[in-house]
Amino acid sequence: MRLISRIMEWFDHRLQLAAPIREAAGHPVPRNTASWFYVFGSAALTVFLLQLVTGILLALIYVPSAGEAWSSLQALNHQVALGWFIRAMHGWGSNFMVAIVLIHMVQVFLFGAHKFPRELTWVIGVFLLLMTLGMAFSGQVLRFDQDAYWGLGIGASIASRVPIIGPFAVKLMLGGPIIAGATLSRFFALHVFVIPGLLIGFVCLHVLMVLKLGINEWPMPGRIVRRATYEAEYHALTKKDGAPFVPYAIWKDMFFAGFIILAIAACAFYFGPFGPTGQPDPTIIQTAPKPDYFFLWLYALLSLLPPALETPFLLICPPLVILGLILLPFLSGEGEKSWKRRPIAVITVLMIAITLGTFTRMAQFTPWSPHMNAWSGDPVPERYIHGTSALARQGALVFQVKQCRNCHSLGNTGGQRGPTLDSVAVRLTQDQLIRQVIQGGGNMPAYGNNLSPAETTALVAFLETLHPASQGPARDAALDLVLNNGQVKASGTQP
């Protein structure tokens, strides 16, 4: 033992790190911050370190070349011992990382930790969030499959909409005129060198500031932050009611970090790696590209925004949101910290969470997309043509071969892009049906050029039979009046 301590002394005489490390470990923290609510920051750091390790391991096999990336991923999945597990750890690690960073951010916000004097810690945290999302997107690109390829196309299409510099930004992003080898290489450089380098630097600053300024005390309702007095109050608190960070508070961080690592490993083991999906061959177009989990909300939003609003939204909202996040600690740097006294803060968080959650959920079953695999046409179920006229049956045939069910469901099969047609005859009269089919409208294409008059007549005859047995089809009362020479038909005498 003496030998070990002498060796340690030899090193420390030269490095002089023992004293600052001891000071950092033993710095007093308010006792009530040794809480399970305060573990997310260290958990994010843990997952980041895990991503570094698994990322380096993947780089031992992965080839960042558009020609070979996909097959090197196949080799990782199937040829290299436990390559699939390391890929799965890295993929699940990224999901966990985004989730933990967001939870950490919400906790910090609700506990008022962004207020004076920790404004800069928050601002750097915002940069860390953006870099984490940048890592998530560039990581999805490195999984160079169909989703990655078309995802890059989506990224390029969004970038191209920036006025004036858009087209140049696209070429800079792609490294050439199309999505190709140079594109993957530059995303590799971003994912492996540029962003991680920045992340390491900013994480060090972030942690350093937590050490220098002290961890945010547990917010008490009524304890107001004032710039003039806060720091003295905080030091008095740590003096009166403080405990050394190690071991008083750190054991919870350690337990949670271990739990998170095991949870990632369990997900990796149970669910396996993400993809790769089909080869990144642009001539294979039988694909429905989808982003990874944390960008699904954006996918839904881009489908649901009115066309004219989309470009302004894409160009104005992200800078506004980022600016808002950066300005937040300067606009509300003082005042109440406790979430119990900050109802607007709580409501804002809930609103954002519910909105993002709803969009994410919708993106999982994409009701806005036509059913693309219906080229053979789902057959019209028997019960819909039972006892109908020959004309209506012909219409059912038109309905099937014109692939109306790519967008409309009948009997619960078919697309959800347009309204379900099970009882369309109740909603629209014959004239309205004809008009809707021929002219389209309300997000439906016009079929006037694609249907002969005979086909339209048959189709509408079929659509008119689509009503519940207990409910008659819609009819135009004025038309009845004209056709019956001014005699109003008694209601309820449907044929």
Next chain:
Amino acid sequence: MATNTETAKPADASLSRRGFFMKLGILFNGFAAIVLALPIARFLFSSITRGRENGYLSWVRLGDVGNFPEGETRMATFRNPLVMPTDGKTVDTACWVRRIAGDQFQVFAINCAHLGCPVRWFAQSGLFMCPCHGGAYYRDGSRASGPPERGLFEYTYKIENGVLAIDAGQLPTPGDPVASLTSEKPPCA
């Protein structure tokens, strides 16, 4: 010694000898940084400058006119004019060829005018549909419904010795719909 008297002075001198050399050193390094920055910027932005000189577009052949029956829309594939050694399959591109009649064609980019996903042709419905966000286009490429703000991107084409060729080589995007910018309408359209 003379040096001793010099080092004792600098407090009142506005520009000491060492201070001057330090400033000169900073200037010298600034000059070195500029010398280095120029080639770095040239390298970094080479993909933009080449595009500005229009070095990306050229005529590529899609095949004999006879491969495309009149009144039908068929997929054709071509190899991007600019190929780098690490491109793999990404340089193979698809497009939709509609032969209206005779030498009258329309060649559409595979990329949806909304966000670039691959559109598919449904001959029965007479529509191009996009799997991503649900854009739809009529057979002539004009917008039918969904989020796109415009019709499909169209390539300029020409027919030489019975072979259909298009002016291609760049990913068309909503902000840079290559084909319609770089050329006049073909005479027969």
